[in-house]
Amino acid sequence: MKTYNSLYESIKNGLIIVNCVSSLPRRFWAKVDKEGPIHPTHGQCWVWTPVSGGRYGKLKVNDRWTRPHRVSWLLHHGEITDGLFVLHRCDNKRCVNPDHLFLGDDDDNKKDYVAKGFKQNQRLTREQVLWIRENCDPSVSGDIRRVASVLGVNERTVHGVVTDRSFVNVR
Numbered sequence: 279m280k281t282y283n284s285l286y287e288s289i290k291n292g293l294i295i296v297n298c299v300s301s302l303p304r305r306f307w308a309k310v311d312k313e314g315p316i317h318p319t320h321g322q323c324w325v326w327t328p329v330s331g332g333r334y335g336k337l338k339v340n341d342r343w344t345r346p347h348r349v350s351w352l353l354h355h356g357e358i359t360d361g362l363f364v365l366h367r368c369d370n371k372r373c374v375n376p377d378h379l380f381l382g383d384d385d386d387n388k389k390d391y392v393a394k395g396f397k398q399n400q401r402l403t404r405e406q407v408l409w410i411r412e413n414c415d416p417s418v419s420g421d422i423r424r425v426a427s428v429l430g431v432n433e434r435t436v437h438g439v440v441t442d443r444s445f446v447n448v449r
């Protein structure tokens with residue numbers, strides 16, 4: 279039987295198996311740019327570089343694809359309790375700055391969605407909101423478009439009202 283003298287030969291011939299999986303923090307930080315855009319209230323975002331625009335990106339943790347901002351939470355604050363969401367204060371989906379993240383439940387997630395949706399929406403008067411609720415039936419094809427064009431607002435705004443995602447406090 280042939281013997282291998284060097285460590286290199288042993289590895290090359292499969293007598294020693296070397297596990298080359300690099301650690302999660304190393305894989306994570308290698309793709310983070312701490313010179314991200316500066317949020318007026320919260321300061322500098324640290325962005326996940328493999329993606330651009332309004333996307334979250336992903337990386338593999340224990341063979342499962344995970345959102346980088348969740349990994350950031352994990353690395354800085356530890357485990358995320360089941361059912362909780364990691365949300366952004368800075369509204370930047372690519373951001374992994376732990377100071378810009380907070381934990382919330384499904385309810386907070388929806389409120390956050392509403393808050394963000396609200397920002398994207400145009401302003402409506404109370405009368406317009408009530409009018410939309412009365413006159414728009416989202417189950418009718420084309421109705422959102424019709425009402426949006428009547429009021430001269432975008433369809434997303436009308437959609438937000440009729441699905442109770444925005445202007446929820448207007449009664």
Ligand SMILES: [Zn+2]
Pocket residue numbers: 317322323324368369370373374375378
């Ligand atoms: Zn941020």
